[in-house]
Amino acid sequence: MVTSFRGLPRTVWTVFAGTVVNRLGFMVTPFLVFFLAERGVTGSDVGYVLGALGAGNLVGPAAGGLLADRIGRRPTMLAGLVGSSAAVGALYVAPGVWTMAAAALLLSATGMMVSPAAYALMADAVEPARRRHAYALFGWGINIGTAVAGVLGGFLAAHGYWLLFAVDAASMLLYAVIVAGRLEETRPEAKEEAATAAGSGVGYGVVLRDRLLLLLLPLLGVQLFVYSLTEVALPLAVHDSGLSPAVYGTMAAINAILIVALQPFVTARLARLPQLRVQAAGGVLIAAGVALTGLADSIAGYAFSVVVWSLGEVVVSGIGAAIVADLAPADARGRYQGAFSWTWGVARFAALTLGVTVYTSLGPAVLWWSALAGGVLTAAGLLALRARVERRTTAEPTTYTKPSRETVAA
Structure with missing residues (x-):
């Protein structure tokens, strides 16, 4: 393995492996416009669905970061992965524009919950001098999976859009299995919290201050x-x-x-x-x-x-x-x-x-x-x-x- 990533904790490599698996199935969002056109959704209606997808990108990170500190990194990642898998299925079977928009909002919101928890988990497990390597490895995994998914997605779409949804949902569930079976919770203990950040509370006040x-x-x-x-x-x-x-x-x-x-x-x-x-x-x-x-x-x-x-x-x-x-x-x-x-x-x-x-x-x-x-x-x-x-x-x-x-x- 390349020396820049050698010696990183197993926690980081587990997140990397799960990320690659998850991004290999990242096909619904890039091909969403084509799927909507096949379902007869055109014009301004497409904007409603895409707008809901974008809005979820604002809701998910805030919720994911808060939950990662409150209930733990691992439970937050599991909730995001299982929730986004369910949202993919809901988007495929949604009967109309507004139900599609609701499913798109849920898909992006739950999907975006995962990254803050994963980032926090890696920060817990890696000394400051090596954190950039850990996050670069995480980004490398995203690009590896996305590169393959782009090619594979075009092939699957030609044989039926249901394949995109099935593979996407399955990749999220497989990542959830990896998280459940291979990751341990790293959230600092309460006594450490009191020593390192007294009065930080449970909301975003600590960030705003x-x-x-x-x-x-x-x-x-x-x-x-x-x-x-x-x-x-x-x-x-x-x-x-x-x-x-x-x-x-x-x-x-x-x-x-x-x-x-x-x-x-x-x-x-x-x-x-x-x-x-x-x-x-x-x-x-x-x-x-x-x-x-x-x-x-x-x-x-x-x-x-x-x-x-x-x-x-x-x-x-x-x-x-x-x-x-x-x-x-x-x-x-x-x-x-x-x-x-x-x-x-x-x-x-x-x-x-x-x-x-x-x-x-x-x-x-x-x-x-x-x-x-x-x-x-x-x-x-x-x-x-x-x-x-x-x-x-x-x-x-x-x-x-x-x-x-x-x-x-x-």
Whole structure:
């Protein structure tokens, strides 16, 4: 195994394996528009279902982070996985638009409960110096599974959309089995909570009182918004260039191949550098790649832009979640990761709404230049916060649950 991930606790490898399994079945959401068209859902009705799907991305992380601290990481992951599996089935059998929207809301909300709990669990089990590696491995698993699911999903859809729903639901249940059988609860004990974060309570007040985190999350959110444009505005640009949908599929494949091939090596090379500096540089690289989309009008041009922002994606992988974990009190890690995942949900929702509106109303050039400016400005903001973040994480290191020798992967 690649040295950058060697020595991580078994807990992290178990989450990685479950994530790969789960993402191998991630097929319903990418093909949802095609499924809705087959069911006769068109026009504004499609917007209702997709809007509900986006709204769940805002509800799920907040609930998942809160529950991870209140009832535990493992029960929250199980509830999210079993709930999203049931929601997939409900979406398939839903008889009308509003029942489809309700099922879509449940699907995204329960699915988004899992990540904050998984992030908190890994923060509990990994020392601060290795958290970025753990989160990068988690992201690597997402990309491995997604890359395969994209190809497999197209094949299954041609033989019946029910296969997409069946495989998606089965992958969630299989991940739940892995969680139930292979993971142990890591939530800090009450006496440790009192020692590390007295008065943090059970709500999100502890997050809202953290001024440094409240400065950091919007900056990360803008970077995530710029990155999310690759899923939203890139296909619009490819279409407007007169190229076929297959070209966008090729671009997605280039991105997946680069991530899977480069992630372990880049993580190892950059691990010793200051995290916020790397995050800032990677954010600028992503923004530059997105901006280059506006100059592309051929397959080669789009491929070059994808290579640039994909390299930025590799550079920043795992850093945001690791910084948030380092800032969090031990008993509030779930809520801190819930706030981070919520920021991600807001960014994607904004890309679907604001990003598309700017592209269609003000013109593509405005969006591309705005993305570049946003990337540069947020990088400057992150560098301005570097001293405060380092001072706090050095002076007040958070505790973690040290793994036993038996739980460390060879």
